[in-house]
Amino acid sequence: MEKKIVRKILDLLLNGFVTSVMTLVLHPSTCFSQQEDLPPQALEQTLENSAASGDEETDLSELGESYESFLKNPLNINKAELSDLLESRLFNAHQAKAIVMHRMRFGDLMSLQELQVIDGMDEFFLRRIAPYITTGRLFDEPNATFSRMVAEGTHQLLTRMQFGLQLKKGFADENYPDYKGSPLALYTRYRFNFMRKLSWGIVADKDAGEQLFTGDRKSGFDFYSAHFAMRNVGPFAIFVVGDYQLEYGQGLTMSSGLSGGKPSDPVMIRKAATGIRPYTSSNEAFFKRGGAVSLKWKKSITDFFFSYRKVDANISTASDSTDASEVFTSLQESGYHRTFSEIADRKSITETFYGFHTSIRLKSLNIGATGVRTKFDKPFLKTPQPYNQFDFSGNECMNGGIDYNVLIGNIGMFGEVAVSQSSTYAWVQGVTMSLHPSLAVSFLCRNYPRNFQSLTASAFRESGNNANERGFYAGINLKPWRQLTILAALDRFRFPWLRYRTDAASEGLEWNATVTYQPSRKTELYVRVRETRKMINAPEESSLMNHLEITSLRGIRLHMSTKVSAAVSFRSRIEKVVFQQGEEAEHGIVLMQDFQYHPMGFPLSFNFRYAFFDTDSYDSRIYAYENDVLYGYSIPAYYYKGSRFYLNIRYKIRKGFDCWLRYAITSYTNRDVIGSGYDEIIGNKKEEIKIQFRLEW
Numbered sequence: 151m152e153k154k155i156v157r158k159i160l161d162l163l164l165n166g167f168v169t170s171v172m173t174l175v176l177h178p179s180t181c182f183s184q185q186e187d188l189p190p191q192a193l194e195q196t197l198e199n200s201a202a203s204g205d206e207e208t209d210l211s212e213l214g215e216s217y218e219s220f221l222k223n224p225l226n227i228n229k230a231e232l233s234d235l236l237e238s239r240l241f242n243a244h245q246a247k248a249i250v251m252h253r254m255r256f257g258d259l260m261s262l263q264e265l266q267v268i269d270g271m272d273e274f275f276l277r278r279i280a281p282y283i284t285t286g287r288l289f290d291e292p293n294a295t296f297s298r299m300v301a302e303g304t305h306q307l308l309t310r311m312q313f314g315l316q317l318k319k320g321f322a323d324e325n326y327p328d329y330k331g332s333p334l335a336l337y338t339r340y341r342f343n344f345m346r347k348l349s350w351g352i353v354a355d356k357d358a359g360e361q362l363f364t365g366d367r368k369s370g371f372d373f374y375s376a377h378f379a380m381r382n383v384g385p386f387a388i389f390v391v392g393d394y395q396l397e398y399g400q401g402l403t404m405s406s407g408l409s410g411g412k413p414s415d416p417v418m419i420r421k422a423a424t425g426i427r428p429y430t431s432s433n434e435a436f437f438k439r440g441g442a443v444s445l446k447w448k449k450s451i452t453d454f455f456f457s458y459r460k461v462d463a464n465i466s467t468a469s470d471s472t473d474a475s476e477v478f479t480s481l482q483e484s485g486y487h488r489t490f491s492e493i494a495d496r497k498s499i500t501e502t503f504y505g506f507h508t509s510i511r512l513k514s515l516n517i518g519a520t521g522v523r524t525k526f527d528k529p530f531l532k533t534p535q536p537y538n539q540f541d542f543s544g545n546e547c548m549n550g551g552i553d554y555n556v557l558i559g560n561i562g563m564f565g566e567v568a569v570s571q572s573s574t575y576a577w578v579q580g581v582t583m584s585l586h587p588s589l590a591v592s593f594l595c596r597n598y599p600r601n602f603q604s605l606t607a608s609a610f611r612e613s614g615n616n617a618n619e620r621g622f623y624a625g626i627n628l629k630p631w632r633q634l635t636i637l638a639a640l641d642r643f644r645f646p647w648l649r650y651r652t653d654a655a656s657e658g659l660e661w662n663a664t665v666t667y668q669p670s671r672k673t674e675l676y677v678r679v680r681e682t683r684k685m686i687n688a689p690e691e692s693s694l695m696n697h698l699e700i701t702s703l704r705g706i707r708l709h710m711s712t713k714v715s716a717a718v719s720f721r722s723r724i725e726k727v728v729f730q731q732g733e734e735a736e737h738g739i740v741l742m743q744d745f746q747y748h749p750m751g752f753p754l755s756f757n758f759r760y761a762f763f764d765t766d767s768y769d770s771r772i773y774a775y776e777n778d779v780l781y782g783y784s785i786p787a788y789y790y791k792g793s794r795f796y797l798n799i800r801y802k803i804r805k806g807f808d809c810w811l812r813y814a815i816t817s818y819t820n821r822d823v824i825g826s827g828y829d830e831i832i833g834n835k836k837e838e839i840k841i842q843f844r845l846e847w
Contacts, residue, residue, distance in 0.1 A: 217282060219343070219346075222304070224282055224283050224284035225240070225282060226283075227283050228259055228285050232250050233511075236420075236422045237424045238282070240282055241279075242415065242420075242582070243555075243557065244417075244560065245269075245271060247562070249268060252267075259285045261285060262276060262280055262283065262285060269584060274632075277671070299348045300348075303348065304344070305340070306342075306343070307340050307844070307845045308337075308780075309337065309842065309843050310779065310840060311335065311840070311841050312336075312358070312838065313334045313358065314358070314837060314838050314839075315837040315838070316833060316835065316836055317333070318333070318825070318828060318829050319829065319831070319832075320827075320829065321333055329488040329489065330488060330493070331360040331364075331365075331367075335356060336354075336355070336362065337353075337354070337355050337432060338355075338371075339354070339430070340352050346381055349377070349379050351428075351430060352374065352375065352376040353431075354373070354374055355375075355432040355434075356372050356373070358488075359486070359489075360372040360486070360487050366487075367487075372487050373434050373485065376393065377391065377393050377394060378391045378392055379394075379427075379428040385445050386445060389443040389444065390426055390427075390442045391441050392428070392429075392439065392441075393428070393429035394428055394440075394455070395427050395436070395438070396425070396442070397425065398423055398551075398553065399421070399520065399552075399553025400578050400580075401421050401566075401607060402551055402553075402566040402576060402578055402604075403522065403550065403566065403606070403607065404551075405607065405608035406608070412610070412639070412641070414637075415625075416592055416624075416625020416626060416627060417582050417625055417626075417627045419623065419625065420555065420562070420564045420580060421609075421610075425451075425453060426443075426453055432485075433485065434485030435461075435483035438457035439457050439458065440458050440459075440503075441455070441456055442456070450510045450511070453506060454505075455504065455505060455506070457503040457504065458503075459500075459501055460497030460498075461497065461498075461501045462482035462483070462485075462495045463479075463480065463481050463482060463498050464478055464479050465479075465528070466531075475529075476528055477529045477530070478498065478499055478531070499526050500526065500527040501524060501525070501526055503606075505520065505521050506520070507519070514558060515556045516554065516556070517554040519551070519553075520549075522548070523549075524546060525545060526546070527545075528545070530542060531543050536648050537648035537650055537652070537653075540617070541603065542603035542604075547603060547605050549570050549571070549604050549606065550568065551567060551568035551569070552566065552567050560584040560585070561581065561582075561583050562581065564579075564581075565580060568604070568607070570601075570602050570603040572601050574601050575599070575602075576599060576602040576616060576617075577596070577597055578594065578595070578597075578610055589626075589629070590627045591626050592623075592625040594623040595621070596609070596621050597620050598617050598619045599646075600617060600647040601617070602616065603617070604616060612658070618645050618646060618649065619643060620643065620644045620646065621641060621642060622641070623639065625637075625638065626638050633667055633668045634666070634668075635664075635665070638661075638662070638664070639660075639661065640660075640661045641659065641660045641661070642657075643659070652685060652686050653696055654698055656684070658682070658683045659681075660681070660683070662678065663679050663680075664677070671713075673711070673713075674711050674712075675710045676707075677708055679705070680703075681702060682702065682703045683700055683702045684700070684701050685698040685699065685700055699731055699732050703729050703730075705726065705727040705772075706725070706726050707723065708723065708725075709723045710722050710723075716749075718745075719748075720746075721743070721744035722742070723740070723741070723743075723774075724740070724742075725739065725740045725772055725774075727739075729766075729767075736766035737765070737766055738763070738766065738770035738772055738788075739764050740772045740774065741761065741763075742759055742761040742774065743759065743760050743761070745759075746777075753802040753803075754800070754801055755800045756797065756799040757797075757798050758795070758797040758798070760794075761788065761794045761795070762792075763789070763794065765788065765789045765791070767789065767790075768789045770789070771789035772787070772789070773785055773787050773788075774786070777796075779812050779842045780842065782812070782842070784796075784814075786816075790818055790820055790821055792819050792821070794814070794816045795814070797812070798812045806847055807843075807845050807846075808844045809841070810840070810841070811839075811840070812841075813838075813839055814837070814839075815835060815837045817834060818835075821834050
């Protein structure tokens with residue numbers, strides 16, 4: 151039944167595609183330029199870095215939604231406060247402050263072109279952010295009544311289905327499958343918005359292999375999320391009921407949602423500290439459920455939040471001579487509930503969370519304090535290992551912190567000091583300096599002791615959690631002339647205690663440099679080189695004595711993008727990596743070609759990529775961001791030997807009604823089996839289809 155429905159949908163989309171291509175050929179004058187796929191290209195490196203470090207908190211759908219909201223309701227740079235400019239992720243701290251100071255000295259900006267006289271902004275930068283900002287239209291109507299907001303707001307209903315064409319091992323036995331649900335993944339979301347003032351919505355999600363209206367999930371989808379939020383109502387800066395996220399200071403005491411990874415722009419190392427915001431993603435781990443409110447009084451803002459929810463965990467029994475009780479040994483954050491063991495872990499413990507944040511905002515100084523407490527109904531007790539003996543254990547975890555940021559002239563300083571219930575202090579301190587309109591530098595130091603315990607921290611880090619790490623980071627953004635930009639960063643780090651697969655104290659470094667050349671408005675070329683060195687245990691068979699070996703990963707990327715016309719653009723890329731451990735070296739290479747067709751005033755747009763890859767193993771893998779359906783995201787790792795192709799089609803059926811089709815296939819030339827465990831596929835091909843519809847009114 152599902153296959154018949156899919157075939158009918160594909161037939162309709164194919165007919166629409168053919169009709170649109172014929173219209174394009176017969177009436178080429180209907181093509182006009184349109185904004186490229188979200189997110190902006192500048193964020194790709196940040197997302198790839200997070201994926202490469204195994205950071206599961208990265209959620210591109212949240213970024214895509216944030217930028218699309220600014221496309222519909224551009225950020226008014228004449229009305230936005232400093233915090234609004236930083237929260238938008240469009241400007242760094244110096245650019246944001248320069249805009250505010252320019253308004254104070256000369257009044258409101260008359261046009262976006264006037265931004266070019268402000269330090270750190272040129273024609274290329276403004277062209278990139280122009281679709282997201284305005285000098286006139288409000289992005290938050292302060293005097294709108296509730297009835298007006300409901301009448302003039304925008305409703306959006308989005309549904310997506312996703313499935314693979316090859317059967318995985320977990321579905322192979324029809325009578326006794328290991329995955330209890332169907333291979334079809336489903337996602338549905340309803341959202342209401344009035345600018346940034348009012349929003350509510352609900353999300354329902356089912357992963358492939360999970361049950362739907364049957365078995366353990368007779369109530370419907372595996373995951374539901376909902377929220378109601380309002381901003382700037384009386385004394386309330388914002389209040390949210392339902393699911394929400396929090397981010398304060400530098401994320402050392404409280405941060406959820408986006409990762410604590412390293413940014414693409416080395417001088418944008420300061421976190422935006424977005425405070426309370428409604429949760430709209432389908433990630434089943436990194437959010438809170440309950441209520442949160444932000445109260446403003448003069449120059450101070452105080453937030454209170456409370457959460458009560460069931461979370462996934464692995465339950466075990468702790469036994470001694472006198473007692474045997476239930477404990478949980480790990481928190482399960484994948485969100486999958488496909489097998490008996492995953493279903494058994496589902497919502498197996500109760501988490502109660504509450505806390506506060508208060509801050510005082512002066513002209514150039516913002517100082518705040520945060521306190522949070524997390525309590526479980528069962529004790530947390532990890533399986534004892536030498537490397538995790540200082541990790542959190544018990545029923546409750548408390549953390550407090552003080553954060554600040556200050557802008558003095560062209561120097562910005564920020565930092566946070568946090569304490570855990572073990573009376574251990576951790577800190578992160580950074581500074582950014584705009585030394586010249588074409589030169590900015592940044593420095594960041596961090597010290598996270600081995601016994602610093604936090605379940606809510608996501609500050610700047612190399613990998614893992616915010617513990618057992620010391621480091622120093624330096625970055626530079628140099629623009630020697632208008633067409634050339636140089637970005638470079640160096641990060642040295644040390645792990646004073648043991649880590650997983652590292653049975654001694656270790657250290658490492660990471661550096662990267664990107665040189666971008668824009669000879670014209672239509673062409674951009676960049677070269678990116680990078681190297682990462684770390685230490686891990688040497689293979690047991692290589693030595694009679696356990697010792698550490700240095701591993702290094704070196705890479706170079708050549709990339710060119712050009713716009714042939716207002717609607718057509720190409721991107722070409724070649725990337726080479728070398729992974730070395732001891733005397734052994736492994737190589738990997740990827741060649742990619744992208745084509746994008748994005749007209750305006752025409753119902754059809756599409757993009758595709760064809761890539762060849764050849765790597766010696768998974769260790770020499772290469773990550774690359776891929777365009778996807780709206781709010782979808784994909785950052786796969788290319789490894790072994792083969793090719794990959796994907797095609798995204800968007801068709802505007804009528805005003806307010808859009809559909810997307812994505813087809814992706816990976817073919818291996820040296821594999822007869824793909825994947826492992828229940829995800830194993832017999833054969834050398836892996837194909838996936840996504841179909842998405844969006845209705846707005």
